[in-house]
Amino acid sequence: MTQVTVLNEVALHYRFRPGKGTPIVFLNSLGTDFRIWDQVIDGLDNDPPILCIDKRGHGLSDDGMISMTALVDDAATLMDHLDMQRALICGVSVGGMIAQGLAVDRPDLVAGLVLCCTGAQIGDAESWNARIKTVQSEGIAIMADAILERWFSAEFIAHRPAEFAVYRNMLVRTSPAGYAGVCGAIRDTDFSAQSPRISVPTHCIAGSDDLATPPALVKDLANLIPNASYQVIPDCGHLPCIEAPVLISDAIKQMHRTLT
Numbered sequence: 001m002t003q004v005t006v007l008n009e010v011a012l013h014y015r016f017r018p019g020k021g022t023p024i025v026f027l028n029s030l031g032t033d034f035r036i037w038d039q040v041i042d043g044l045d046n047d048p049p050i051l052c053i054d055k056r057g058h059g060l061s062d063d064g065m066i067s068m069t070a071l072v073d074d075a076a077t078l079m080d081h082l083d084m085q086r087a088l089i090c091g092v093s094v095g096g097m098i099a100q101g102l103a104v105d106r107p108d109l110v111a112g113l114v115l116c117c118t119g120a121q122i123g124d125a126e127s128w129n130a131r132i133k134t135v136q137s138e139g140i141a142i143m144a145d146a147i148l149e150r151w152f153s154a155e156f157i158a159h160r161p162a163e164f165a166v167y168r169n170m171l172v173r174t175s176p177a178g179y180a181g182v183c184g185a186i187r188d189t190d191f192s193a194q195s196p197r198i199s200v201p202t203h204c205i206a207g208s209d210d211l212a213t214p215p216a217l218v219k220d221l222a223n224l225i226p227n228a229s230y231q232v233i234p235d236c237g238h239l240p241c242i243e244a245p246v247l248i249s250d251a252i253k254q255m256h257r258t259l260t
């Protein structure tokens, strides 16, 4: 069933499955929709309530005006709308930034964090501005191969051509305005001063072969957040939820057990 609601004047597409215990919220990356978490969710147990969100500008959600404040507020407003209690928030890449923003702005909604392939800050203004300019003038497809080389390890690209093809489709079918808007939100965000205030259990996960948010960046984030743990997934690029879903489910289950 398609689940959609208008919040903050934007139609947000989400998937909510009721269940028992601490809820788990999944936040996806730039140029993807919430289906990137499907295999991870298949590997969970105990039927917790699960919420997946197509952030504005992505999947079936409206574009609207995009900023990190709006992305964080959408997630919080949707959780409030669904009357959700404190949740384990799992975010990959910009989804991990949104998760940090939630933990800082709405600590009442956050029981713990699993932060995959993300940082307090990702990239620099120059590279995001160049990407925004290209998307606006030429579209996403022209950059797709270069982006996918950062998303996936060489091993994945060589041996999983069908999955590579469908995730390429997911990327190039993203709204150009939505994609550019989220690039701008990432460019304008630096949680280095706020994330040290995060006080919930946090586990940071890096992909050994991630060229977008390399392990050192993720380690820096883990060092910033009090008592955060850190794990590197071997032979994996920027999207371990696709390349190594079993390891991500296991990490989430381990964290979830400590919260319930």
Ligand SMILES: O=C(O)CC1=CCC(=O)O1
Pocket (backbone or CB within 6 Å): 028, 029, 030, 031, 092, 093, 094, 095, 122, 147, 150, 186, 212, 238
């Ligand atoms: O598309 C990329 O370059 C990887 C990425 C950076 C932030 C994000 O969400 O994805």
